Amino acid sequence: MRRMRSAPLLVFVLLSILGWQQPARAAAPASDLVKAELLAEPGAITRGQTFWVGVRLRMKEHWHTYWRNPGDSGEATSITWELPQGFSAGPIQWPTPTRIPVGPLANYGYDGETTLLSQITAPADLAPSSEVAINAHVTWLVCEKECIPGEAKLSLTLPAAAAASAAGSNDGPGAAFEAARSRLPQMSPWPARMDVTPDTLTLQAAAKGLQRDAIRSAQFFPFSETLIRHADPQTLAVTADGLSLELPRSALTIGTPNDARGVLVIDEAIGASTVRHAFALGDVAIVIAAPIGSLGTILQAALLALLGGLILNLMPCVFPVLSIKVLSLINHAGQSARQLRLHGLIYTAGVLVTFVGLAGVLLALRAGGAEIGWGFQLQSPIAVAVLAYVLFSMGLSLSGVFHFGYSLQAVGGNLAHRTGLSGAFFAGALAVVVATPCTAPFMGTALGFAMTQPAAVSLVVFLALGLGLALPFLLLTLAPQLVGRLPRPGAWMETVKQALAFPIYATVAWLMWVLAQQVGASQLFAAMIGLVLVALAAWSFSIWQTSGTWGGRAAAAVAVACMITTAVAVAGLQRDQIEASPAAQTTAAAGIEPFSQRRLDELRAENRPVFVNMTAAWCITCLVNERVALSTDAVKSAFAAGNIAYLKGDWTNRNPEITRILERHGRSGVPLYLLYAGGDEPVILPQILTAATVLQEIDRIRDRNSQRRADLPTSAKE
Amino acid sequence: MMIPRRTLLGVALLGGAAALSVGLVCTPSTANPGAQARIGGAAPAFTVVDTNGKQVSLADFKGKTVVLEWTNHDCPYVRKHYNGQAMQGLQKKWTDKGVVWLSVISSARGEQGFVTPEQANKLTTDRGAHPTAVVFDTKGDVGRSYGATVTPHMYIIKADGTLAYMGGIDDKATTRLDDLKTAKNFVDTALDEIAQGKPVSTTTSRPYGCTVKYQS
Numbered sequence: 048m049r050r051m052r053s054a055p056l057l058v059f060v061l062l063s064i065l066g067w068q069q070p071a072r073a074a075a076p077a078s079d080l081v082k083a084e085l086l087a088e089p090g091a092i093t094r095g096q097t098f099w100v101g102v103r104l105r106m107k108e109h110w111h112t113y114w115r116n117p118g119d120s121g122e123a124t125s126i127t128w129e130l131p132q133g134f135s136a137g138p139i140q141w142p143t144p145t146r147i148p149v150g151p152l153a154n155y156g157y158d159g160e161t162t163l164l165s166q167i168t169a170p171a172d173l174a175p176s177s178e179v180a181i182n183a184h185v186t187w188l189v190c191e192k193e194c195i196p197g198e199a200k201l202s203l204t205l206p207a208a209a210a211a212s213a214a215g216s217n218d219g220p221g222a223a224f225e226a227a228r229s230r231l232p233q234m235s236p237w238p239a240r241m242d243v244t245p246d247t248l249t250l251q252a253a254a255k256g257l258q259r260d261a262i263r264s265a266q267f268f269p270f271s272e273t274l275i276r277h278a279d280p281q282t283l284a285v286t287a288d289g290l291s292l293e294l295p296r297s298a299l300t301i302g303t304p305n306d307a308r309g310v311l312v313i314d315e316a317i318g319a320s321t322v323r324h325a326f327a328l329g330d331v332a333i334v335i336a337a338p339i340g341s342l343g344t345i346l347q348a349a350l351l352a353l354l355g356g357l358i359l360n361l362m363p364c365v366f367p368v369l370s371i372k373v374l375s376l377i378n379h380a381g382q383s384a385r386q387l388r389l390h391g392l393i394y395t396a397g398v399l400v401t402f403v404g405l406a407g408v409l410l411a412l413r414a415g416g417a418e419i420g421w422g423f424q425l426q427s428p429i430a431v432a433v434l435a436y437v438l439f440s441m442g443l444s445l446s447g448v449f450h451f452g453y454s455l456q457a458v459g460g461n462l463a464h465r466t467g468l469s470g471a472f473f474a475g476a477l478a479v480v481v482a483t484p485c486t487a488p489f490m491g492t493a494l495g496f497a498m499t500q501p502a503a504v505s506l507v508v509f510l511a512l513g514l515g516l517a518l519p520f521l522l523l524t525l526a527p528q529l530v531g532r533l534p535r536p537g538a539w540m541e542t543v544k545q546a547l548a549f550p551i552y553a554t555v556a557w558l559m560w561v562l563a564q565q566v567g568a569s570q571l572f573a574a575m576i577g578l579v580l581v582a583l584a585a586w587s588f589s590i591w592q593t594s595g596t597w598g599g600r601a602a603a604a605v606a607v608a609c610m611i612t613t614a615v616a617v618a619g620l621q622r623d624q625i626e627a628s629p630a631a632q633t634t635a636a637a638g639i640e641p642f643s644q645r646r647l648d649e650l651r652a653e654n655r656p657v658f659v660n661m662t663a664a665w666c667i668t669c670l671v672n673e674r675v676a677l678s679t680d681a682v683k684s685a686f687a688a689g690n691i692a693y694l695k696g697d698w699t700n701r702n703p704e705i706t707r708i709l710e711r712h713g714r715s716g717v718p719l720y721l722l723y724a725g726g727d728e729p730v731i732l733p734q735i736l737t738a739a740t741v742l743q744e745i746d747r748i749r750d751r752n753s754q755r756r757a758d759l760p761t762s763a764k765e
Numbered sequence: 766m767m768i769p770r771r772t773l774l775g776v777a778l779l780g781g782a783a784a785l786s787v788g789l790v791c792t793p794s795t796a797n798p799g800a801q802a803r804i805g806g807a808a809p810a811f812t813v814v815d816t817n818g819k820q821v822s823l824a825d826f827k828g829k830t831v832v833l834e835w836t837n838h839d840c841p842y843v844r845k846h847y848n849g850q851a852m853q854g855l856q857k858k859w860t861d862k863g864v865v866w867l868s869v870i871s872s873a874r875g876e877q878g879f880v881t882p883e884q885a886n887k888l889t890t891d892r893g894a895h896p897t898a899v900v901f902d903t904k905g906d907v908g909r910s911y912g913a914t915v916t917p918h919m920y921i922i923k924a925d926g927t928l929a930y931m932g933g934i935d936d937k938a939t940t941r942l943d944d945l946k947t948a949k950n951f952v953d954t955a956l957d958e959i960a961q962g963k964p965v966s967t968t969t970s971r972p973y974g975c976t977v978k979y980q981s
Binding site: 119120121122149150152154186188190192193194195196272273298299300301 | 968
């Protein structure tokens with residue numbers, strides 16, 4: 048019995064070994080390993096229009112044909128079209144392949160059955176009611192363990208018409224095309240890049256905010272045959288930045304690969320089940336990752352940073368701070384050399400510690416996935432406002448409105464005294480803080496390099512920058528003879544000090560301009576009132592310093608009140624910034640309303656049908672459903688025609704109202720699609736949507752409603 | 766107090782040893798195809814037996830250019846190159862010039878392409894092939910160390926023992942005989958360049974063909 052059954056197969060194998068290949072047709076003998084059929088989507092061909100055709104390959108059990116990149120061995124199926132004059136065929140649109148392990152190797156292909164779709168465009172001058180003959184010469188390699196090449200000449204004759212006839216898409220070949228298209232990968236919703244080093248490849252998809260435990264697995268199928276070792280595991284990491292896949296690099300591509308395109312397949316957990324998504328990555332930026340710098344390049348970067356730090360001293364925000372320090376040195380030229388040195392060292396320590404602190408925060412944020420660089424502090428409106436207030440009070444102090452207790456003139460006090468030393472440290476920290484909005488020449492290059500390096504190397508560069516900033520003052524304190532060469536103290540110093548206030552005011556003006564880019568007009572006004580309050584507080588402070596009892600106390604109270612009011616105004620800035628989430632923005636644009644239980648109740652009280660879409664920015668399935676079904680023109684116009692209200696609930700951040708709806712329908716997460724159409728309970732749509740499913744449900748409620756209207760002719764008249 | 770601590774230490778040591786030995790046992794099977802053989806690196810050494818029972822080592826050919834051809838006579842891609850007389854032509858051309866050509870059979874016993882020494886010699890005679898020797902790698906160790914994935918998968922080792930080429934035999938990954946006429950043969954080009962003392966222009970290409978039928 049067994050023998051009998053395998054006999055035809057043996058014959059086929061022998062025949063093909065002899066180089067004789069029988070062309071397979073739609074009605075080929077059952078013994079064939081591959082049954083090939085040519086299908087066209089129902090509907091007549093019309094001039095200038097594009098229509099779908101498909102080559103369906105049905106393989107014998109356990110046999111497979113190959114994807115465009117067959118993997119370690121094998122060969123992609125190819126189709127050569129023979130079309131009437133003027134017709135043109137597009138490339139094969141490959142369905143998402145599966146990975147087929149073969150011993151220590153792996154192939155990419157299709158087991159069982161696959162339909163290779165192509166699009167054909169009819170010429171603009173096509174005569175109606177003519178017949179169109181389409182011929183496809185298909186060649187393939189089919190393998191189980193052993194491989195047999197095969198081919199088929201397939202043909203199909205289709206009618207041409209003046210206008211397109213309606214396609215019946217719910218059954219027959221129409222449904223086959225619907226199904227075949229659902230197996231094509233989607234365009235990726237995220238930008239992707241490939242980080243390349245001589246030994247590694249890392250694919251990065253900027254899918255921000257994905258939930259780590261929701262991604263069961265991911266796999267990349269490259270178009271290039273020689274990019275990766277196909278059989279080796281790919282290592283997945285999900286970070287706040289997105290998804291990263293470490294790929295085993297193949298020795299067959301030497302140097303920088305030139306094609307990193309492919310298909311990314313992700314298994315996402317939705318409730319208890321797993322949904323597979325395939326995304327076409329058609330545009331993958333190839334990024335040559337900087338290898339860890341050699342000692343030479345690190346030294347070079349450190350030197351550049353040192354230079355940058357030195358120049359930073361001349362920037363309008365830092366220069367006054369340094370100048371005041373120097374002025375106070377002149378004033379107290381008589382200090383002992385040891386005290387001076389100690390002072391300079393502590394100032395330097397203040398600078399370095401603050402720089403390391405800033406670098407630490409920066410590196411930690413970057414490790415967490417934030418794409419930030421130097422000056423990241425200025426991305427926060429609060430930081431900008433606070434910096435403006437600090438600088439403004441410094442300016443006021445220089446203008447003589449009030450005297451900063453110890454900080455700026457600390458050098459003037461007894462250097463051995465505690466406050467003098469902590470003052471020096473504070474002055475160093477202040478120099479760094481006021482320096483942060485500025486970028487000096489050379490700094491950009493050095494810090495750009497530091498950002499691509501491991502933390503230790505980054506820290507070296509930052510320390511060099513700090514040392515550069517501290518160096519002029521440090522040198523002065525280390526060499527007291529230099530101090531001696533400075534001009535003699537006198538009344539000119541007060542004038543210089545007051546003049547130095549103006550670069551600081553200019554910096555404040557610039558920071559206000561920065562703030563104007565980040566917040567609205569009313570917020571900006573609040574921030575500027577903050578400046579007035581800072582000035583008022585400074586003035587009250589000076590009164591408190593100079594006058595006694597009642598007046599002084601009142602002034603102190605005013606100063607404190609001003610500071611509290613300013614703090615409240617500044618805290619308000621942030622809230623304004625984060626209010627608009629991306630989901631809310633798209634909603635407003637597309638005529639979709641944000642979900643709330645109240646709005647849902649209102650609409651239902653009006654007897655309007657309502658479609659509810661519960662989604663989240665991190666839910667891939669939700670994203671895909673919106674692309675392939677909900678935002679298609681067909682569904683949008685069906686919503687409009689049926690007067691269906693569309694409510695969209697954004698569960699990106701937990702929202703108890705949405706959580707309650709989810710729970711009521713037995714769900715612990717998104718997506719959830721509900722269609723309310725009269726009655727009490729909504730129809731729950733599947734978690735994987737197609738345009739067809741949504742349209743079908745809409746049709747159903749329309750039928751039901753017109754039925755109801757027919758039943759109640761009187762109420763319809765009212 | 767002493768005894769439990771010592772016991773703990775012993776358990777830890779044993780556990781470590783166990784983990785280490787598991788690691789050692791597992792290492793060969795996790796070896797990555799393609800990971801070891803690199804262009805410009807030393808070609809992995811091997812000693813195999815040829816169809817006449819003679820031991821053949823890569824080290825024997827120091828000072829000569831060596832070609833390795835992975836083969837499986839029933840593979841449609843291999844058949845294309847032998848039916849079109851292309852492979853035999855290439856073997857003759859280069860062995861006449863002193864190049865060593867080894868046809869390697871990595872098919873495991875019972876798999877496609879596995880042959881006895883007698884069958885192998887008969888195939889050589891019948892097809893008019895001209896390799897220096899046909900060698901057996903039935904366990905697949907040589908194939909795996911080179912990362913050979915398909916038949917025909919081609920490697921060229923220079924006189925100094927470094928790998929100069931690995932990949933497909935040409936740029937037409939099909940089973941059609943006609944394609945031999947228009948294909949660009951990478952092996953022939955590389956051997957020409959080596960003979961002229963030039964650097965090899967194409968050092969890698971996509972290997973195409975049937976999967977090597979390794980022992981699983």
